[in-house]
Amino acid sequence: MEEFDMRDFLETIKDMIFIVNREGKLLYTNTALIEKLGYSHEELTEMHILAMTVPDKMDEAEKAFGDMFVGKRESATLSLVRKDGTLLPGKTRVWHGKWNNEPCIFGIVKDLSKEHRIFPSPSLDTPRIHPEGSGMNWREKPGSPKDTSCELRGKDISKPRVLIVDDQLFNLKLLENALKEDYIVMTAANGVEALEQATGKSQPDIILLDVIMPVMNGYEVCIRLREMPETRDIPVILLTALKNEKNEEYALQLGVVDYITKPFSLPIIKGRIKNHVEQKKYRDRQRENSYMDELTQIANRRKFNESVAIEWNRARRNGSYLSVLMIDADLFKKYNDFYGHLEGDNCLYKIAQTLKLNLKRSSDLVARWGGEEFACILTDTDRIGAILVGERLRKAIVNLNIPSQVSDVDRVVTVSVGAATMLPSDDNSLEELLQKADLALYKAKKSGRNRVCSA
Structure with a gap:
């Protein structure tokens, strides 16, 4: 990249940028740093990097920058001295490169002025990598403000x-x-x-x-x-x-x-x-x-099988619970025979869409398992949570008030729900979870239908 292009790029960055050679002489400062510190461009380019640091921290700063040049550390927290003598709390991260063919370090300084009102003035200290963020989200000490410059807050989620x-x-x-x-x-x-x-x-x-x-x-x-x-x-x-x-x-x-x-x-x-x-x-x-079931317009069994395998692996990595619901429309064959297949298809569509509507989280999934059976994936959900969701779905189907003159359970169409929960590990398997959900559904049907049972 040519020097002109490099300068143009550095000027687009809102954070403060400096480039310094091995002797500590400032080779370049962007407009953001000039405006924050109050010096002119000419004044800064004649300064040594240590002249911008707090006097009583000079020895620490010299050691820190020395370590940066030999690759012993990549970042530090420090307060820069403005031209008027006031301090600008900041955190700096550096990388190595060349400027006009001269070895140097490039530094990006984040302004911590706002956080400084709440948190103590940062001192030169080796930072720790934030365990939950990207490589850009680095912080100094537990409890210090997290750098959110590269997070997804306030972004247009429709963008790729x-x-x-x-x-x-x-x-x-x-x-x-x-x-x-x-x-x-x-x-x-x-x-x-x-x-x-x-x-x-x-x-x-x-x-x-x-x-x-x-x-x-x-x-x-x-x-x-x-x-x-x-x-x-x-x-x-x-x-x-x-x-x-x-x-x-x-x-x-x-x-x-x-x-x-x-x-x-x-x-x-x-x-x-x-x-x-x-x-x-x-x-x-x-x-x-x-992945779409043509009749009910929800996910089909193929989609369920792929999704539940993915969520099982994710839950195993994260050490979180995974729950599955098996749902069966009670005595549906009798309903289908009495009202006809067209009305039966319409009934299944209404059940499917109601189940989908009543799953509140985007990470959860309902799919048609086959015939009049449906299956739900509930991520990060323990046994009690699965039972509560199952009960909410059961009530939602009853509240559809689809008449059924042939049901031995109620005067409207109802469903039975089987719930199963596991904490994925080496000692269990996805197949066992699905078998448990199926056994729970069988238990619900044998004990009177129109209810939720867990295995």
Whole structure:
């Protein structure tokens, strides 16, 4: 990237940016930093980096920046001194690079002025990686304010999600800045974080993945993604400095949809992302059509089988409960014979849509299991919760008031519900959970129908 282009990019970043050489001389500061500190551009470029730090913290600051240059640390918290003598609390993260062919470090400073009113003034201290966020969400101490610059708050959820995975902060910022207008941008600093986000509730529609990373390289991430049912269909674009044909061939064998070498062109990357996202949307529509039960217009058994397997694996990783409800329309054969198949079909449609309407969470799913039977997946739901949901669904069907002159249970159409709950582990299986739900349904029918029983 040419120097002119680099400067243009750095000026688009709202955070404060500085570039400093090994001697500590400031080589560049962006407009945001100039405005925050009150110095002129000329004054700053003549300063040493330590001149911006608190005098009684000078020794700590010198050691911190020294450690940054040799790669012993990537970030620090500090207060910068404004021209008027007041302090600006901030946290800095750095990455290595070159400026006019001179080795240097690039620093991004987050302004903590607002948080400073509530939290103590930060001191130079080694930060810890936030265990729940992306690589961009780093913090100093438990209880300190979390950096939410790359989270999904206030974003348009209708936009496609792009997960950028790179251990270089500069690359993350560059790509995030280029894509944030058209996409919800998610970031991860290594392969482990990438897998956590890819298997989360808000899955990305496409992944931009670096190859050379610590902890877990991009090839291993691809292998893991393809092994899991919930992630195997997410398109992956590799962004890498590896230009060898064998590397590209290996990546394509792993199932990546594109292979782009660095340095890359942003317009080309944006164009390729758009094409792959559109292709995924088309495939998703085709898949959803194949997952729909034609009569009831809810998910079919194929969709249920795939979804329950995904949720079982997710619950096992997260250590959370998973519940399943089996639901049967009571004495439906007698209803069908008496009222006719057209009225029977209409009855099943009403039951299905009512069940769907009364599942309150988007993560839950109701599907037609077969004939007059339905099945529900309830994520993060314990035994009591499953029984309560089952009872709500049972009442909702009674409240439809569909007349039935042939029912031995009530004067309206009713359903029986079997509930089963497990904490997935090595000691149980999904098949056992489904068998338990089926046994609970049998128990409900044998004990009088129009009720909820659990196994």
